[in-house]
Amino acid sequence: MPFRTAQIRLVSSHSEVYEPCDDSFALVDALLADRSKLIEHKPKLCMEVGCGSGYVITSLALLLGQESHGVHYFATDINPHAVRVTRETLEAHGVHAELISTDIASGLEKRLAGLVDVMVVNPPYVPTPEDEVGREGITSAWAGGEDGRSVIDRILPVVDNLLSGKGWLYLVTLESNHPLQLCLQMRERGYASRIVLQRSTDEESLHIIKFWRDSDRQ
Amino acid sequence: MRLLTHNMLSSNIKGVTNGFPLRIEVEKVVEKQVDLSPAFLRNMFSKIEWKALVDASHSFGYAELPEQADASMLDSEDFLRKFHHALLELHLEEGALICPETGRRFPVSKGIPNMLLHEDECIMMTVDKLKTTDPPSPQIPGIGLAREKALDGYSKAVEGIAKVKMKIMSKRKQKFIIWLARNTKSSREPQQVNLERCTS
Numbered sequence: 566m567p568f569r570t571a572q573i574r575l576v577s578s579h580s581e582v583y584e585p586c587d588d589s590f591a592l593v594d595a596l597l598a599d600r601s602k603l604i605e606h607k608p609k610l611c612m613e614v615g616c617g618s619g620y621v622i623t624s625l626a627l628l629l630g631q632e633s634h635g636v637h638y639f640a641t642d643i644n645p646h647a648v649r650v651t652r653e654t655l656e657a658h659g660v661h662a663e664l665i666s667t668d669i670a671s672g673l674e675k676r677l678a679g680l681v682d683v684m685v686v687n688p689p690y691v692p693t694p695e696d697e698v699g700r701e702g703i704t705s706a707w708a709g710g711e712d713g714r715s716v717i718d719r720i721l722p723v724v725d726n727l728l729s730g731k732g733w734l735y736l737v738t739l740e741s742n743h744p745l746q747l748c749l750q751m752r753e754r755g756y757a758s759r760i761v762l763q764r765s766t767d768e769e770s771l772h773i774i775k776f777w778r779d780s781d782r783q
Numbered sequence: 784m785r786l787l788t789h790n791m792l793s794s795n796i797k798g799v800t801n802g803f804p805l806r807i808e809v810e811k812v813v814e815k816q817v818d819l820s821p822a823f824l825r826n827m828f829s830k831i832e833w834k835a836l837v838d839a840s841h842s843f844g845y846a847e848l849p850e851q852a853d854a855s856m857l858d859s860e861d862f863l864r865k866f867h868h869a870l871l872e873l874h875l876e877e878g879a880l881i882c883p884e885t886g887r888r889f890p891v892s893k894g895i896p897n898m899l900l901h902e903d904e905c906i907m908m909t910v911d912k913l914k915t916t917d918p919p920s921p922q923i924p925g926i927g928l929a930r931e932k933a934l935d936g937y938s939k940a941v942e943g944i945a946k947v948k949m950k951i952m953s954k955r956k957q958k959f960i961i962w963l964a965r966n967t968k969s970s971r972e973p974q975q976v977n978l979e980r981c982t983s
Contacts, residue, residue, distance in 0.1 A: 609826050635820035637787065637871075648895050661817075663788040667898035668905070672795040676803065680791075680830060 570624035577653035581646040583706035585620040587766045593624045595762040595773040608682030616640035619651030626660040638662035681727045687737040740770040784875045794882035804835035805880035807842045840869040
């Protein structure tokens with residue numbers, strides 16, 4: 566029997582919010598494939614940076630279970646429309662996440678440091694001119710600057726700060742983001758990594774990379 | 784917004800050193816029942832700033848939490864229930880969070896705090912902004928020029944962008960149409976296009 570993830574017909578939408586697409590599906594498929602490990606991992610706090618339509622955080626909440634299992638969720642997006650759409654998507658599926666309109670995790674970095682056990686990030690990874698980065702609305706869902714790395718390179722140090730000792734990160738990247746180089750950079754921060762899913766669509770080659778602190782023997 | 788979140792949020796304004804806890808301005812509080820997980824509460828207890836939680840729960844009109852708490856109290860079912868209620872069952876639906884140092888107001892609407900800062904309040908972004916005058920990135924030849932022209936309304940240039948953009952961000956195909964619609968219009972002109980329709 567397939568496990569439940571968010572259903573497209575229940576995902577809310579808005580003209581300024583990125584709709585679930587191949588990249589979102591790839592990330593959720595990677596989480597599905599890792600489901601038993603995630604449950605064994607017994608996360609207390611999970612978080613998504615850049616929640617968009619809410620498809621991914623809702624799927625994660627459905628995969629891992631809610632409060633009765635002692636799991637709580639946070640999700641942020643720089644686009645306030647996206648955060649409102651995420652709320653609607655969560656509600657339509659009967660799950661809850663604490664939502665904040667903010668840039669990456671600004672405002673949470675001090676007190677939430679070291680508390681997040683599972684982080685999922687589908688960043689704006691599309692290579693664009695730098696001046697498209699940091700624009701309002703839906704552009705923030707894709708504009709990744711040079712090599713699509715401008716925002717990713719800002720997110721990773723924040724994630725490193727927020728992840729707990731046993732924390733895991735699932736990150737969506739594109740071939741042109743140089744995933745190998747990303748893994749090496751995270752290696753320097755003490756993370757091991759593995760490409761858990763690779764998928765070539767008509768237009769792009771997606772890699773979902775899982776990072777974990779090296780001391781955590783899997 | 785639950786008080787758990789309030790307990791994790793600080794003012795993120797540049798230069799603020801004492802940004803925690805944020806003061807709460809209450810317009811509307813709602814109560815939602817949540818299953819109690821003793822394991823979660825025991826795990827979170829040491830991470831919670833107790834006084835901030837007590838004060839925040841007072842502002843919600845909930846006065847059952849003891850002023851002081853220590854880990855030994857986690858054995859009491861009564862204490863757990865009150866801790867659980869304050870931390871997870873009370874939501875600030877409408878109101879605001881106030882920076883204790885600057886008085887800056889962060890609105891909370893539909894249960895969502897908005898911590899987005901204006902440009903002069905934050906440290907990030909400046910790097911991105913500095914790069915705006917950079918030449919177009921090498922992997923997108925001609926895109927900078929094409930954009931310039933497009934903004935001036937040359938339809939040929941639009942086609943050029945379309946080709947380049949389709950190659951680069953066709954993954955965002957549905958969104959590309961929006962991008963095109965916007966960039967072919969003068970930025971001064973109000974948006975008239977029904978973007979919703981474009982995506983379907």
